[in-house]
Each structure stands twice: as C-alpha cells, then as structure tokens.
Amino acid sequence: MSERYEIRFSGSGGQGLILAGVIFAEAATIYDTKTAVQSQSYGPEARGGASKSEVIISDKTINFPKATAIDLMLALTQEACSKYYKDIKPDGTLLVDEDFVKEIPKGTFKVLRLPIIRTASEEIGKAFVANIVAIGAITAITGQVSLEAVEKAVLSRVPKGTEELNKKALKAGYDLAKARAK
Amino acid sequence: MAFDYDQYIRAGKLPHIWCPGCTYGIVFKSILRVVDTLKLNRDDIAMVSGIGCASRLPGYVDFNTLHTAHGRALPFATGLKMAKPDKHVLVVSGDGDATAIGGNHFIHACRRNIDITVLVFNNFIYGMTGGQYSPTTPSGHLATTMPYGNIDTSFNIPELAKGAGASFVARGTAYHAAGLDKLIIEAMQHKGLSVVEIINACPTTHGRRNKFKSPTDMLLWMKDTYIPAVAFDKLPPEKTAGKFPMGVLFKKEGLPEYCENYYGLVERLKKQREGRA
C-alpha cells in the first residue's frame, strides 16, 4: 500500500477543514492525474469540537477507502491534535499551527510548526482563509499535487469575489512551508 | 328519468361486499351523482383508498382506482396529485384508516393543504375485522376489544382536520343523503385539502352490540343527533348535549395550496434560468 498517500486535515468545526479536504481531493483527481478518496466524520462528532477530513491520494485505484496510516496530519487546534495524532505513520509528518498547538504528542513522526492562522489573519487579513493557507503549505510539503492543480481547485470552490484573496492565501501557505523546509 | 348509475360503475363488479343495513351504499351513490353533476371526465379522476370496508369502494367505480395499504391512502394520493396536479384525486377512508393507523398522514395532508378531497366514512368501529373499537367509538360503547364498554376518548374528525390545517371541513350523514351531495360537490370544487366526515352506520358490528334494534334505528339516531350547523350554533348549551353540527363547518379560500406552491417554485426557478440565459 506504499503507493497511497494519506492526509488528515483536523481542527475545530467551522475552520473549513472538510472543504480543505474536498479541494485537495479535487486538485488531485480532477485537475491533476491522480486518484483520490475524500471522507470525513459525521454525526455529533462533526458538530463543533474536533473535526477531521481525510484524503487518500494514489496513482492507482484506491480500494480500501479509510485513512489508517497517515502520511501527513494537519492540526489547527490542540484538541484535534491530541485526539487524532495516533494514526500518523512512524515516519509521517505532523503539521501544526504553532500558536494554537503547544503540546506536541510524542512519536517518531516529524513535526512541522507553522503560523498558519496568524498568516491568514495578519498577512492576508482574513482568519477564515486559514484552511487555504494550510492547503498551500500541504501542497509544498507533500509534493503530491501540483500547485497549479490546487489553485484551480481552490478557485472553483471559493465564493465569487474572494478569488484573489484565496490565491494570495494559497501562495502564502506554499511559500511559508517552502521557506521553513530550507 | 332515473339517474343512470351504471355509467360510472364497473360492470360485473357488483354486488358489493357491504352487509345488509350498511349505509355505505348511500354514500357510494352520492359520490356518483356528484361526479355526474360536476361533469368530471372519468379518466381524470383517481380514487384512492386504504383498508377497511369503505376502502373497497374504488373497486366498484370506473375511474383510475387505487386500493392501498391500511392508513396509507393519503400519501399514495399525494404522490399521484403531485405528479399530475391537474387531475382530481379523491380519497375514501374510514375512521380507523384515517385517524388511527393513518392519523399522521391525515394531519400532514391537512397541513399541506394539498388539493385532495378526503371522504372519511365514520361508522365508529372497525367493521371489516369484526367490531373492534376505533378512535371515534363513543364512550361506553361495546366493541370486541372493549368488552366492558369503551373507556377511550374519541376524536372529533372535523375539529382534528381544521386544527391540522385543512381549508375545507364538512360533516354529513348517510341519513341526510341529499345534503351529502351538496357537501361533496363543494368539497370537490374547493381548492385545497377538503375533508368531509360522513356519519355511517355499521349495524353488524356496532349497532347490534349497542342497543340499536335495527339499521333503521341507526339512521333515526343520525337524524336526531346531527343538526345543521346554522341551527346548532343557535341552540342553548343544554339542548346541544349529545348532538353534533353538520354541514360546512369550516371553509377558507385562498390559503396556500401545496401543488400551487411547488409548481410555483418550479416556474420561479425556470424564470431565473431564462433571466440568466
């Protein structure tokens, strides 16, 4: 199953993480040439509190549809981080918002700290584009999907009139991750 | 010249299943006269029923007829009406069918105010299954499942219909047959959900257990018990005890009707699309 790449977007309800998963899956499978499966939690679990959305990306048909060995997990809140980190692969990556996730769970996985929400609110000026900033960062970190494909997917999903804002957010997240990786 | 009922009856499907003394035949003929008076095309009428003695009526009439499951006539009828909103959909039901097992469907059809006419044949009992008490069995009456007398409280069907949102509510009886024609005509002409409760007699499973000596006694009881609403409203309270009003009990024109609302929405969306194009 090594050809699978599993991403978990987590945070609190309302941060747009389900949409982030949908956009990333669309980028991979509609605007790029990969296959993808997106899923999310439902029911009481999905209301407020911690929320998650998962995307599996592959070059082949994806049969088993659940993410169980996470290559990259994004956590925008401490609660989500503590609740969902356990499925990260030993050599996987945990990407956290450096202002909102202070306690990093123990593990062999790599940890990346980025000011995702701060970038959205200060650099872009709108906290609600934090999910798009995160997508930009994840695009850079994973290299699974081209930035062009991700941009197309973002633009097809965001409300009219917010295209430039979201493009900027995507680029900011991408650059942020690239800069840290150096 | 005598009225030609045969033009609306399916040849070879009579005799009906109803017992001697049952008053359903009176209502049956009233419905046929109404269809004739309104000059409705038989192809444009669907008559839908659930289960019970009244529910066998559609089998005898030469319309599009649908005999469904117990209590479910109204949602089947709703499906027909929504698919073909320009057709006449008529539901025949009983007291148990409409207000016990079909109670939820009944109140919601009323609430939607969908343009269907519902004739509730109230004979105060489950006749087909042999005389069990229903939601309209009078207090104290004997039924096979109330062998010590009915301790349950009754529904008042017109009040129920009105409370749930029906825009036309009437009550008639098998005894007052001529008046019944007028009520059904008015119900069918009304736009919106119309309910006509029709008081009927079941001598076999209700009357003979409850001190009605004959079917005629039951008709005479109707004659004494049901008073035209106009007169009823003028009576002092001591004179209305044990009596009930009949006639058109509630009528309101111009209330939102479900098919109109829905197809209005369809039109609105169509215009929006054309506006964009």
Add this chain to the structure above:
Amino acid sequence: MGKIKLLQGNEACAEGALYAGCTFFGGYPITPSTEVAEYLARRLPQIGGVFLQMEDEIAAMAAVIGGSLAGCKALTATSGPGFSLKQENMGFAMLTEIPCVIVNVMRGGPSTGVPTGPGQSDIMQCKWGTHGDHPVICLTPAYVQEIFSETVRAFNLSEKYRTPVIIAFDEIVGHMRERIEIPDAGVLEIVNRVKPTCPPSEYLPYDDSKGDVPPMANFFEGYRYHVTGLNHGTDGFPVNASPRIHTDELRLLRKVEANRAEIIKFEEYMLDDAEVAIFAYGVSGRSAKTAVEMARAEGIKAGLFRPLTIWPFPDEQVAELAGRVKGIVVPELSLGQIIFEVERCAKGRCKLEGIYRVDGDPINPAQILAKVKEVK
C-alpha cells in the same frame, strides 16, 4: 466526454437517478442517506420534477408508488429504521408491480444503532424485509462511479420488470467522495416501462398471456383500471381463489428468476488461478480487493468475487467457485448474514470462513489477509 466531478456516493446516486430519467423523489431525512434527498431537493424543482419530503418513511414510500403510477420514474432513499418502515409499501409495489427504486444506505443496527457508521446487516432484510413471498432485485455498488451506473441500472431493471429495485450500499461508500464521470445523455441505455397498445376496453393490467411482465398503463392516460394490494386477477380485481393466487405469485418470482443472467452482475478479480476466494460486496469488497493485492504480493493465490447484484444471489457462480478453490472468505459488516447464502451454494465443497464486524469501522485488508492465510 461527459462531466467530471468529485462527488459523494449519495450525490452520485442522485445524479444516476436523474440520468435514468427520475422525476419524482419522496423521502424523509435520515442519516446516512440524507444527501440523496438534499441533492434532489435542489435539482428536481429545476427540471420540473417532484421533490417531496413526507411526514414519515411510510408516507415517502407510498408517495413514490403514487408518483410512479402517475407515470414518473420515482426514487426514495433511506437507512436503518427508515428501511424497516418502508417494507410495508415496498411489498405493495412488489405485488402490484409498480416500478420504483429504493436506496438503502446501510448503517449499524438494530434500532437506532450506529447512524453514522457503516453496516451490511440489512442485507437479508433487503430480501425478506416485507412479508410474504416476493421478487427482489438488490444491487450493491462499492465505488462512487459504480453507484452512479448501478442507480441507472436499478431504474432500468425496475422499469423493465415492473418491480421495485433496491440499491444497498454502506455509509462509507455513501459518504466518501471520488471522481466520477457522468456520461453524456444517450451513452448509457435507458429503459422505459412498456405501455399497453390495445384499446382501453381490452386492457388487462396483469395479463400474463404474452409474457411475465404485462404492459403497464399510467393513471390518467385513458386506461382506467384497478390497483389493489389484494391478490388479484388479470383484470386487477381481487381474487381469493385457487389456483390464480399461486400461479400469479409464481409469475412474480419468475420475472426475476427467469432473468438471472441479465440481472446478476459481478466483478471477478484474480480468480482464474485462485486457491482462496473472497466473497465480498460494498466497502468490504473494496477492502478485499486490497487484501487480494497484498496476498498476491506475498505469493498467495487469492482472488475476489464481488457481487454487484446481491439479490437474486449469484448461486451458480458461487457454486462453481466453491468447486475449484480451497476456501472462501466472507468479510461482512454484520455478525454473519450473507455467508449463509455462500454456504448454501458452496454445499460443503470448500472451507468457509467469515469475518464479522459491527463496530462502525470497515474490515481492513490486513484482517482479511490473515483469514486468507488461515484458509490456505
């Protein structure tokens, strides 16, 4: 080239229905099938079709039958307790031969159970849920694209055989999003019910003299006839006599049984040289496919039989398979249901092992692989 979209299984089901010509939906909100209703609540009014949210599941099924009788291709979608409630009127549609499609997005049960988790424990209910003997066609897609195409097929079978068709898939497949291609109109075959051509006066709605599926007149089109949930004669009127009831019920079953070859559809994956077969559908079929790949990577000759039609059950195919493998593994999200059908067809000719799970998670490929190794 059609339209490419990323859709949920439930949304793909709604798109499949629209492609098939569905113009009527009656439903009631219930998890995890609600997205089918929500999608059609947006789309049907746009195309002049009917969307109805009824007062309960029973009413929704009834309205769908009414809509179909008035000439619409009609759909309902439900889950768990809602599927139980629909059984009464599903039986009505089976006996009265009114086409319609029922989607059951399966969750855990009994009772409220696990509304947001997947289940496959309604699969016997799909066959035996309503009372009496009755024909059942039930399709079990496992991929979002397949939900689309099987929904189209469900309508086609329903119209062709004048019978309700069930589509049963689990919560995981219903909720996950995958890329699908919606073909242009005309690419997939669309079947419509055969209408009578005789004069109305000669019309017999249940005339079996020219075949097991009599032509069906829609209401309000000049063929005034009677539809009843009582057993009935060729003219549609109640019959309470021997031998008509018996022979007519046999005909209802025959509509499906005599057409098994057309109705039964399945995928065989690496079964040619398989020593161990996995019989699995829905999400369990997806897990099993991965398990087959894992087994093959280890040099174990495993293969998958994945039914897309679960009812009628692929008796012959399973019997043949049982005759040439050492064993069959049956993973299912129940405590053991479809395995008994496999056992019935295998007739003891090979080993049989079930994997059962009802805790809201799918059976994972590693679990299946471990069982494959046991059986080998």
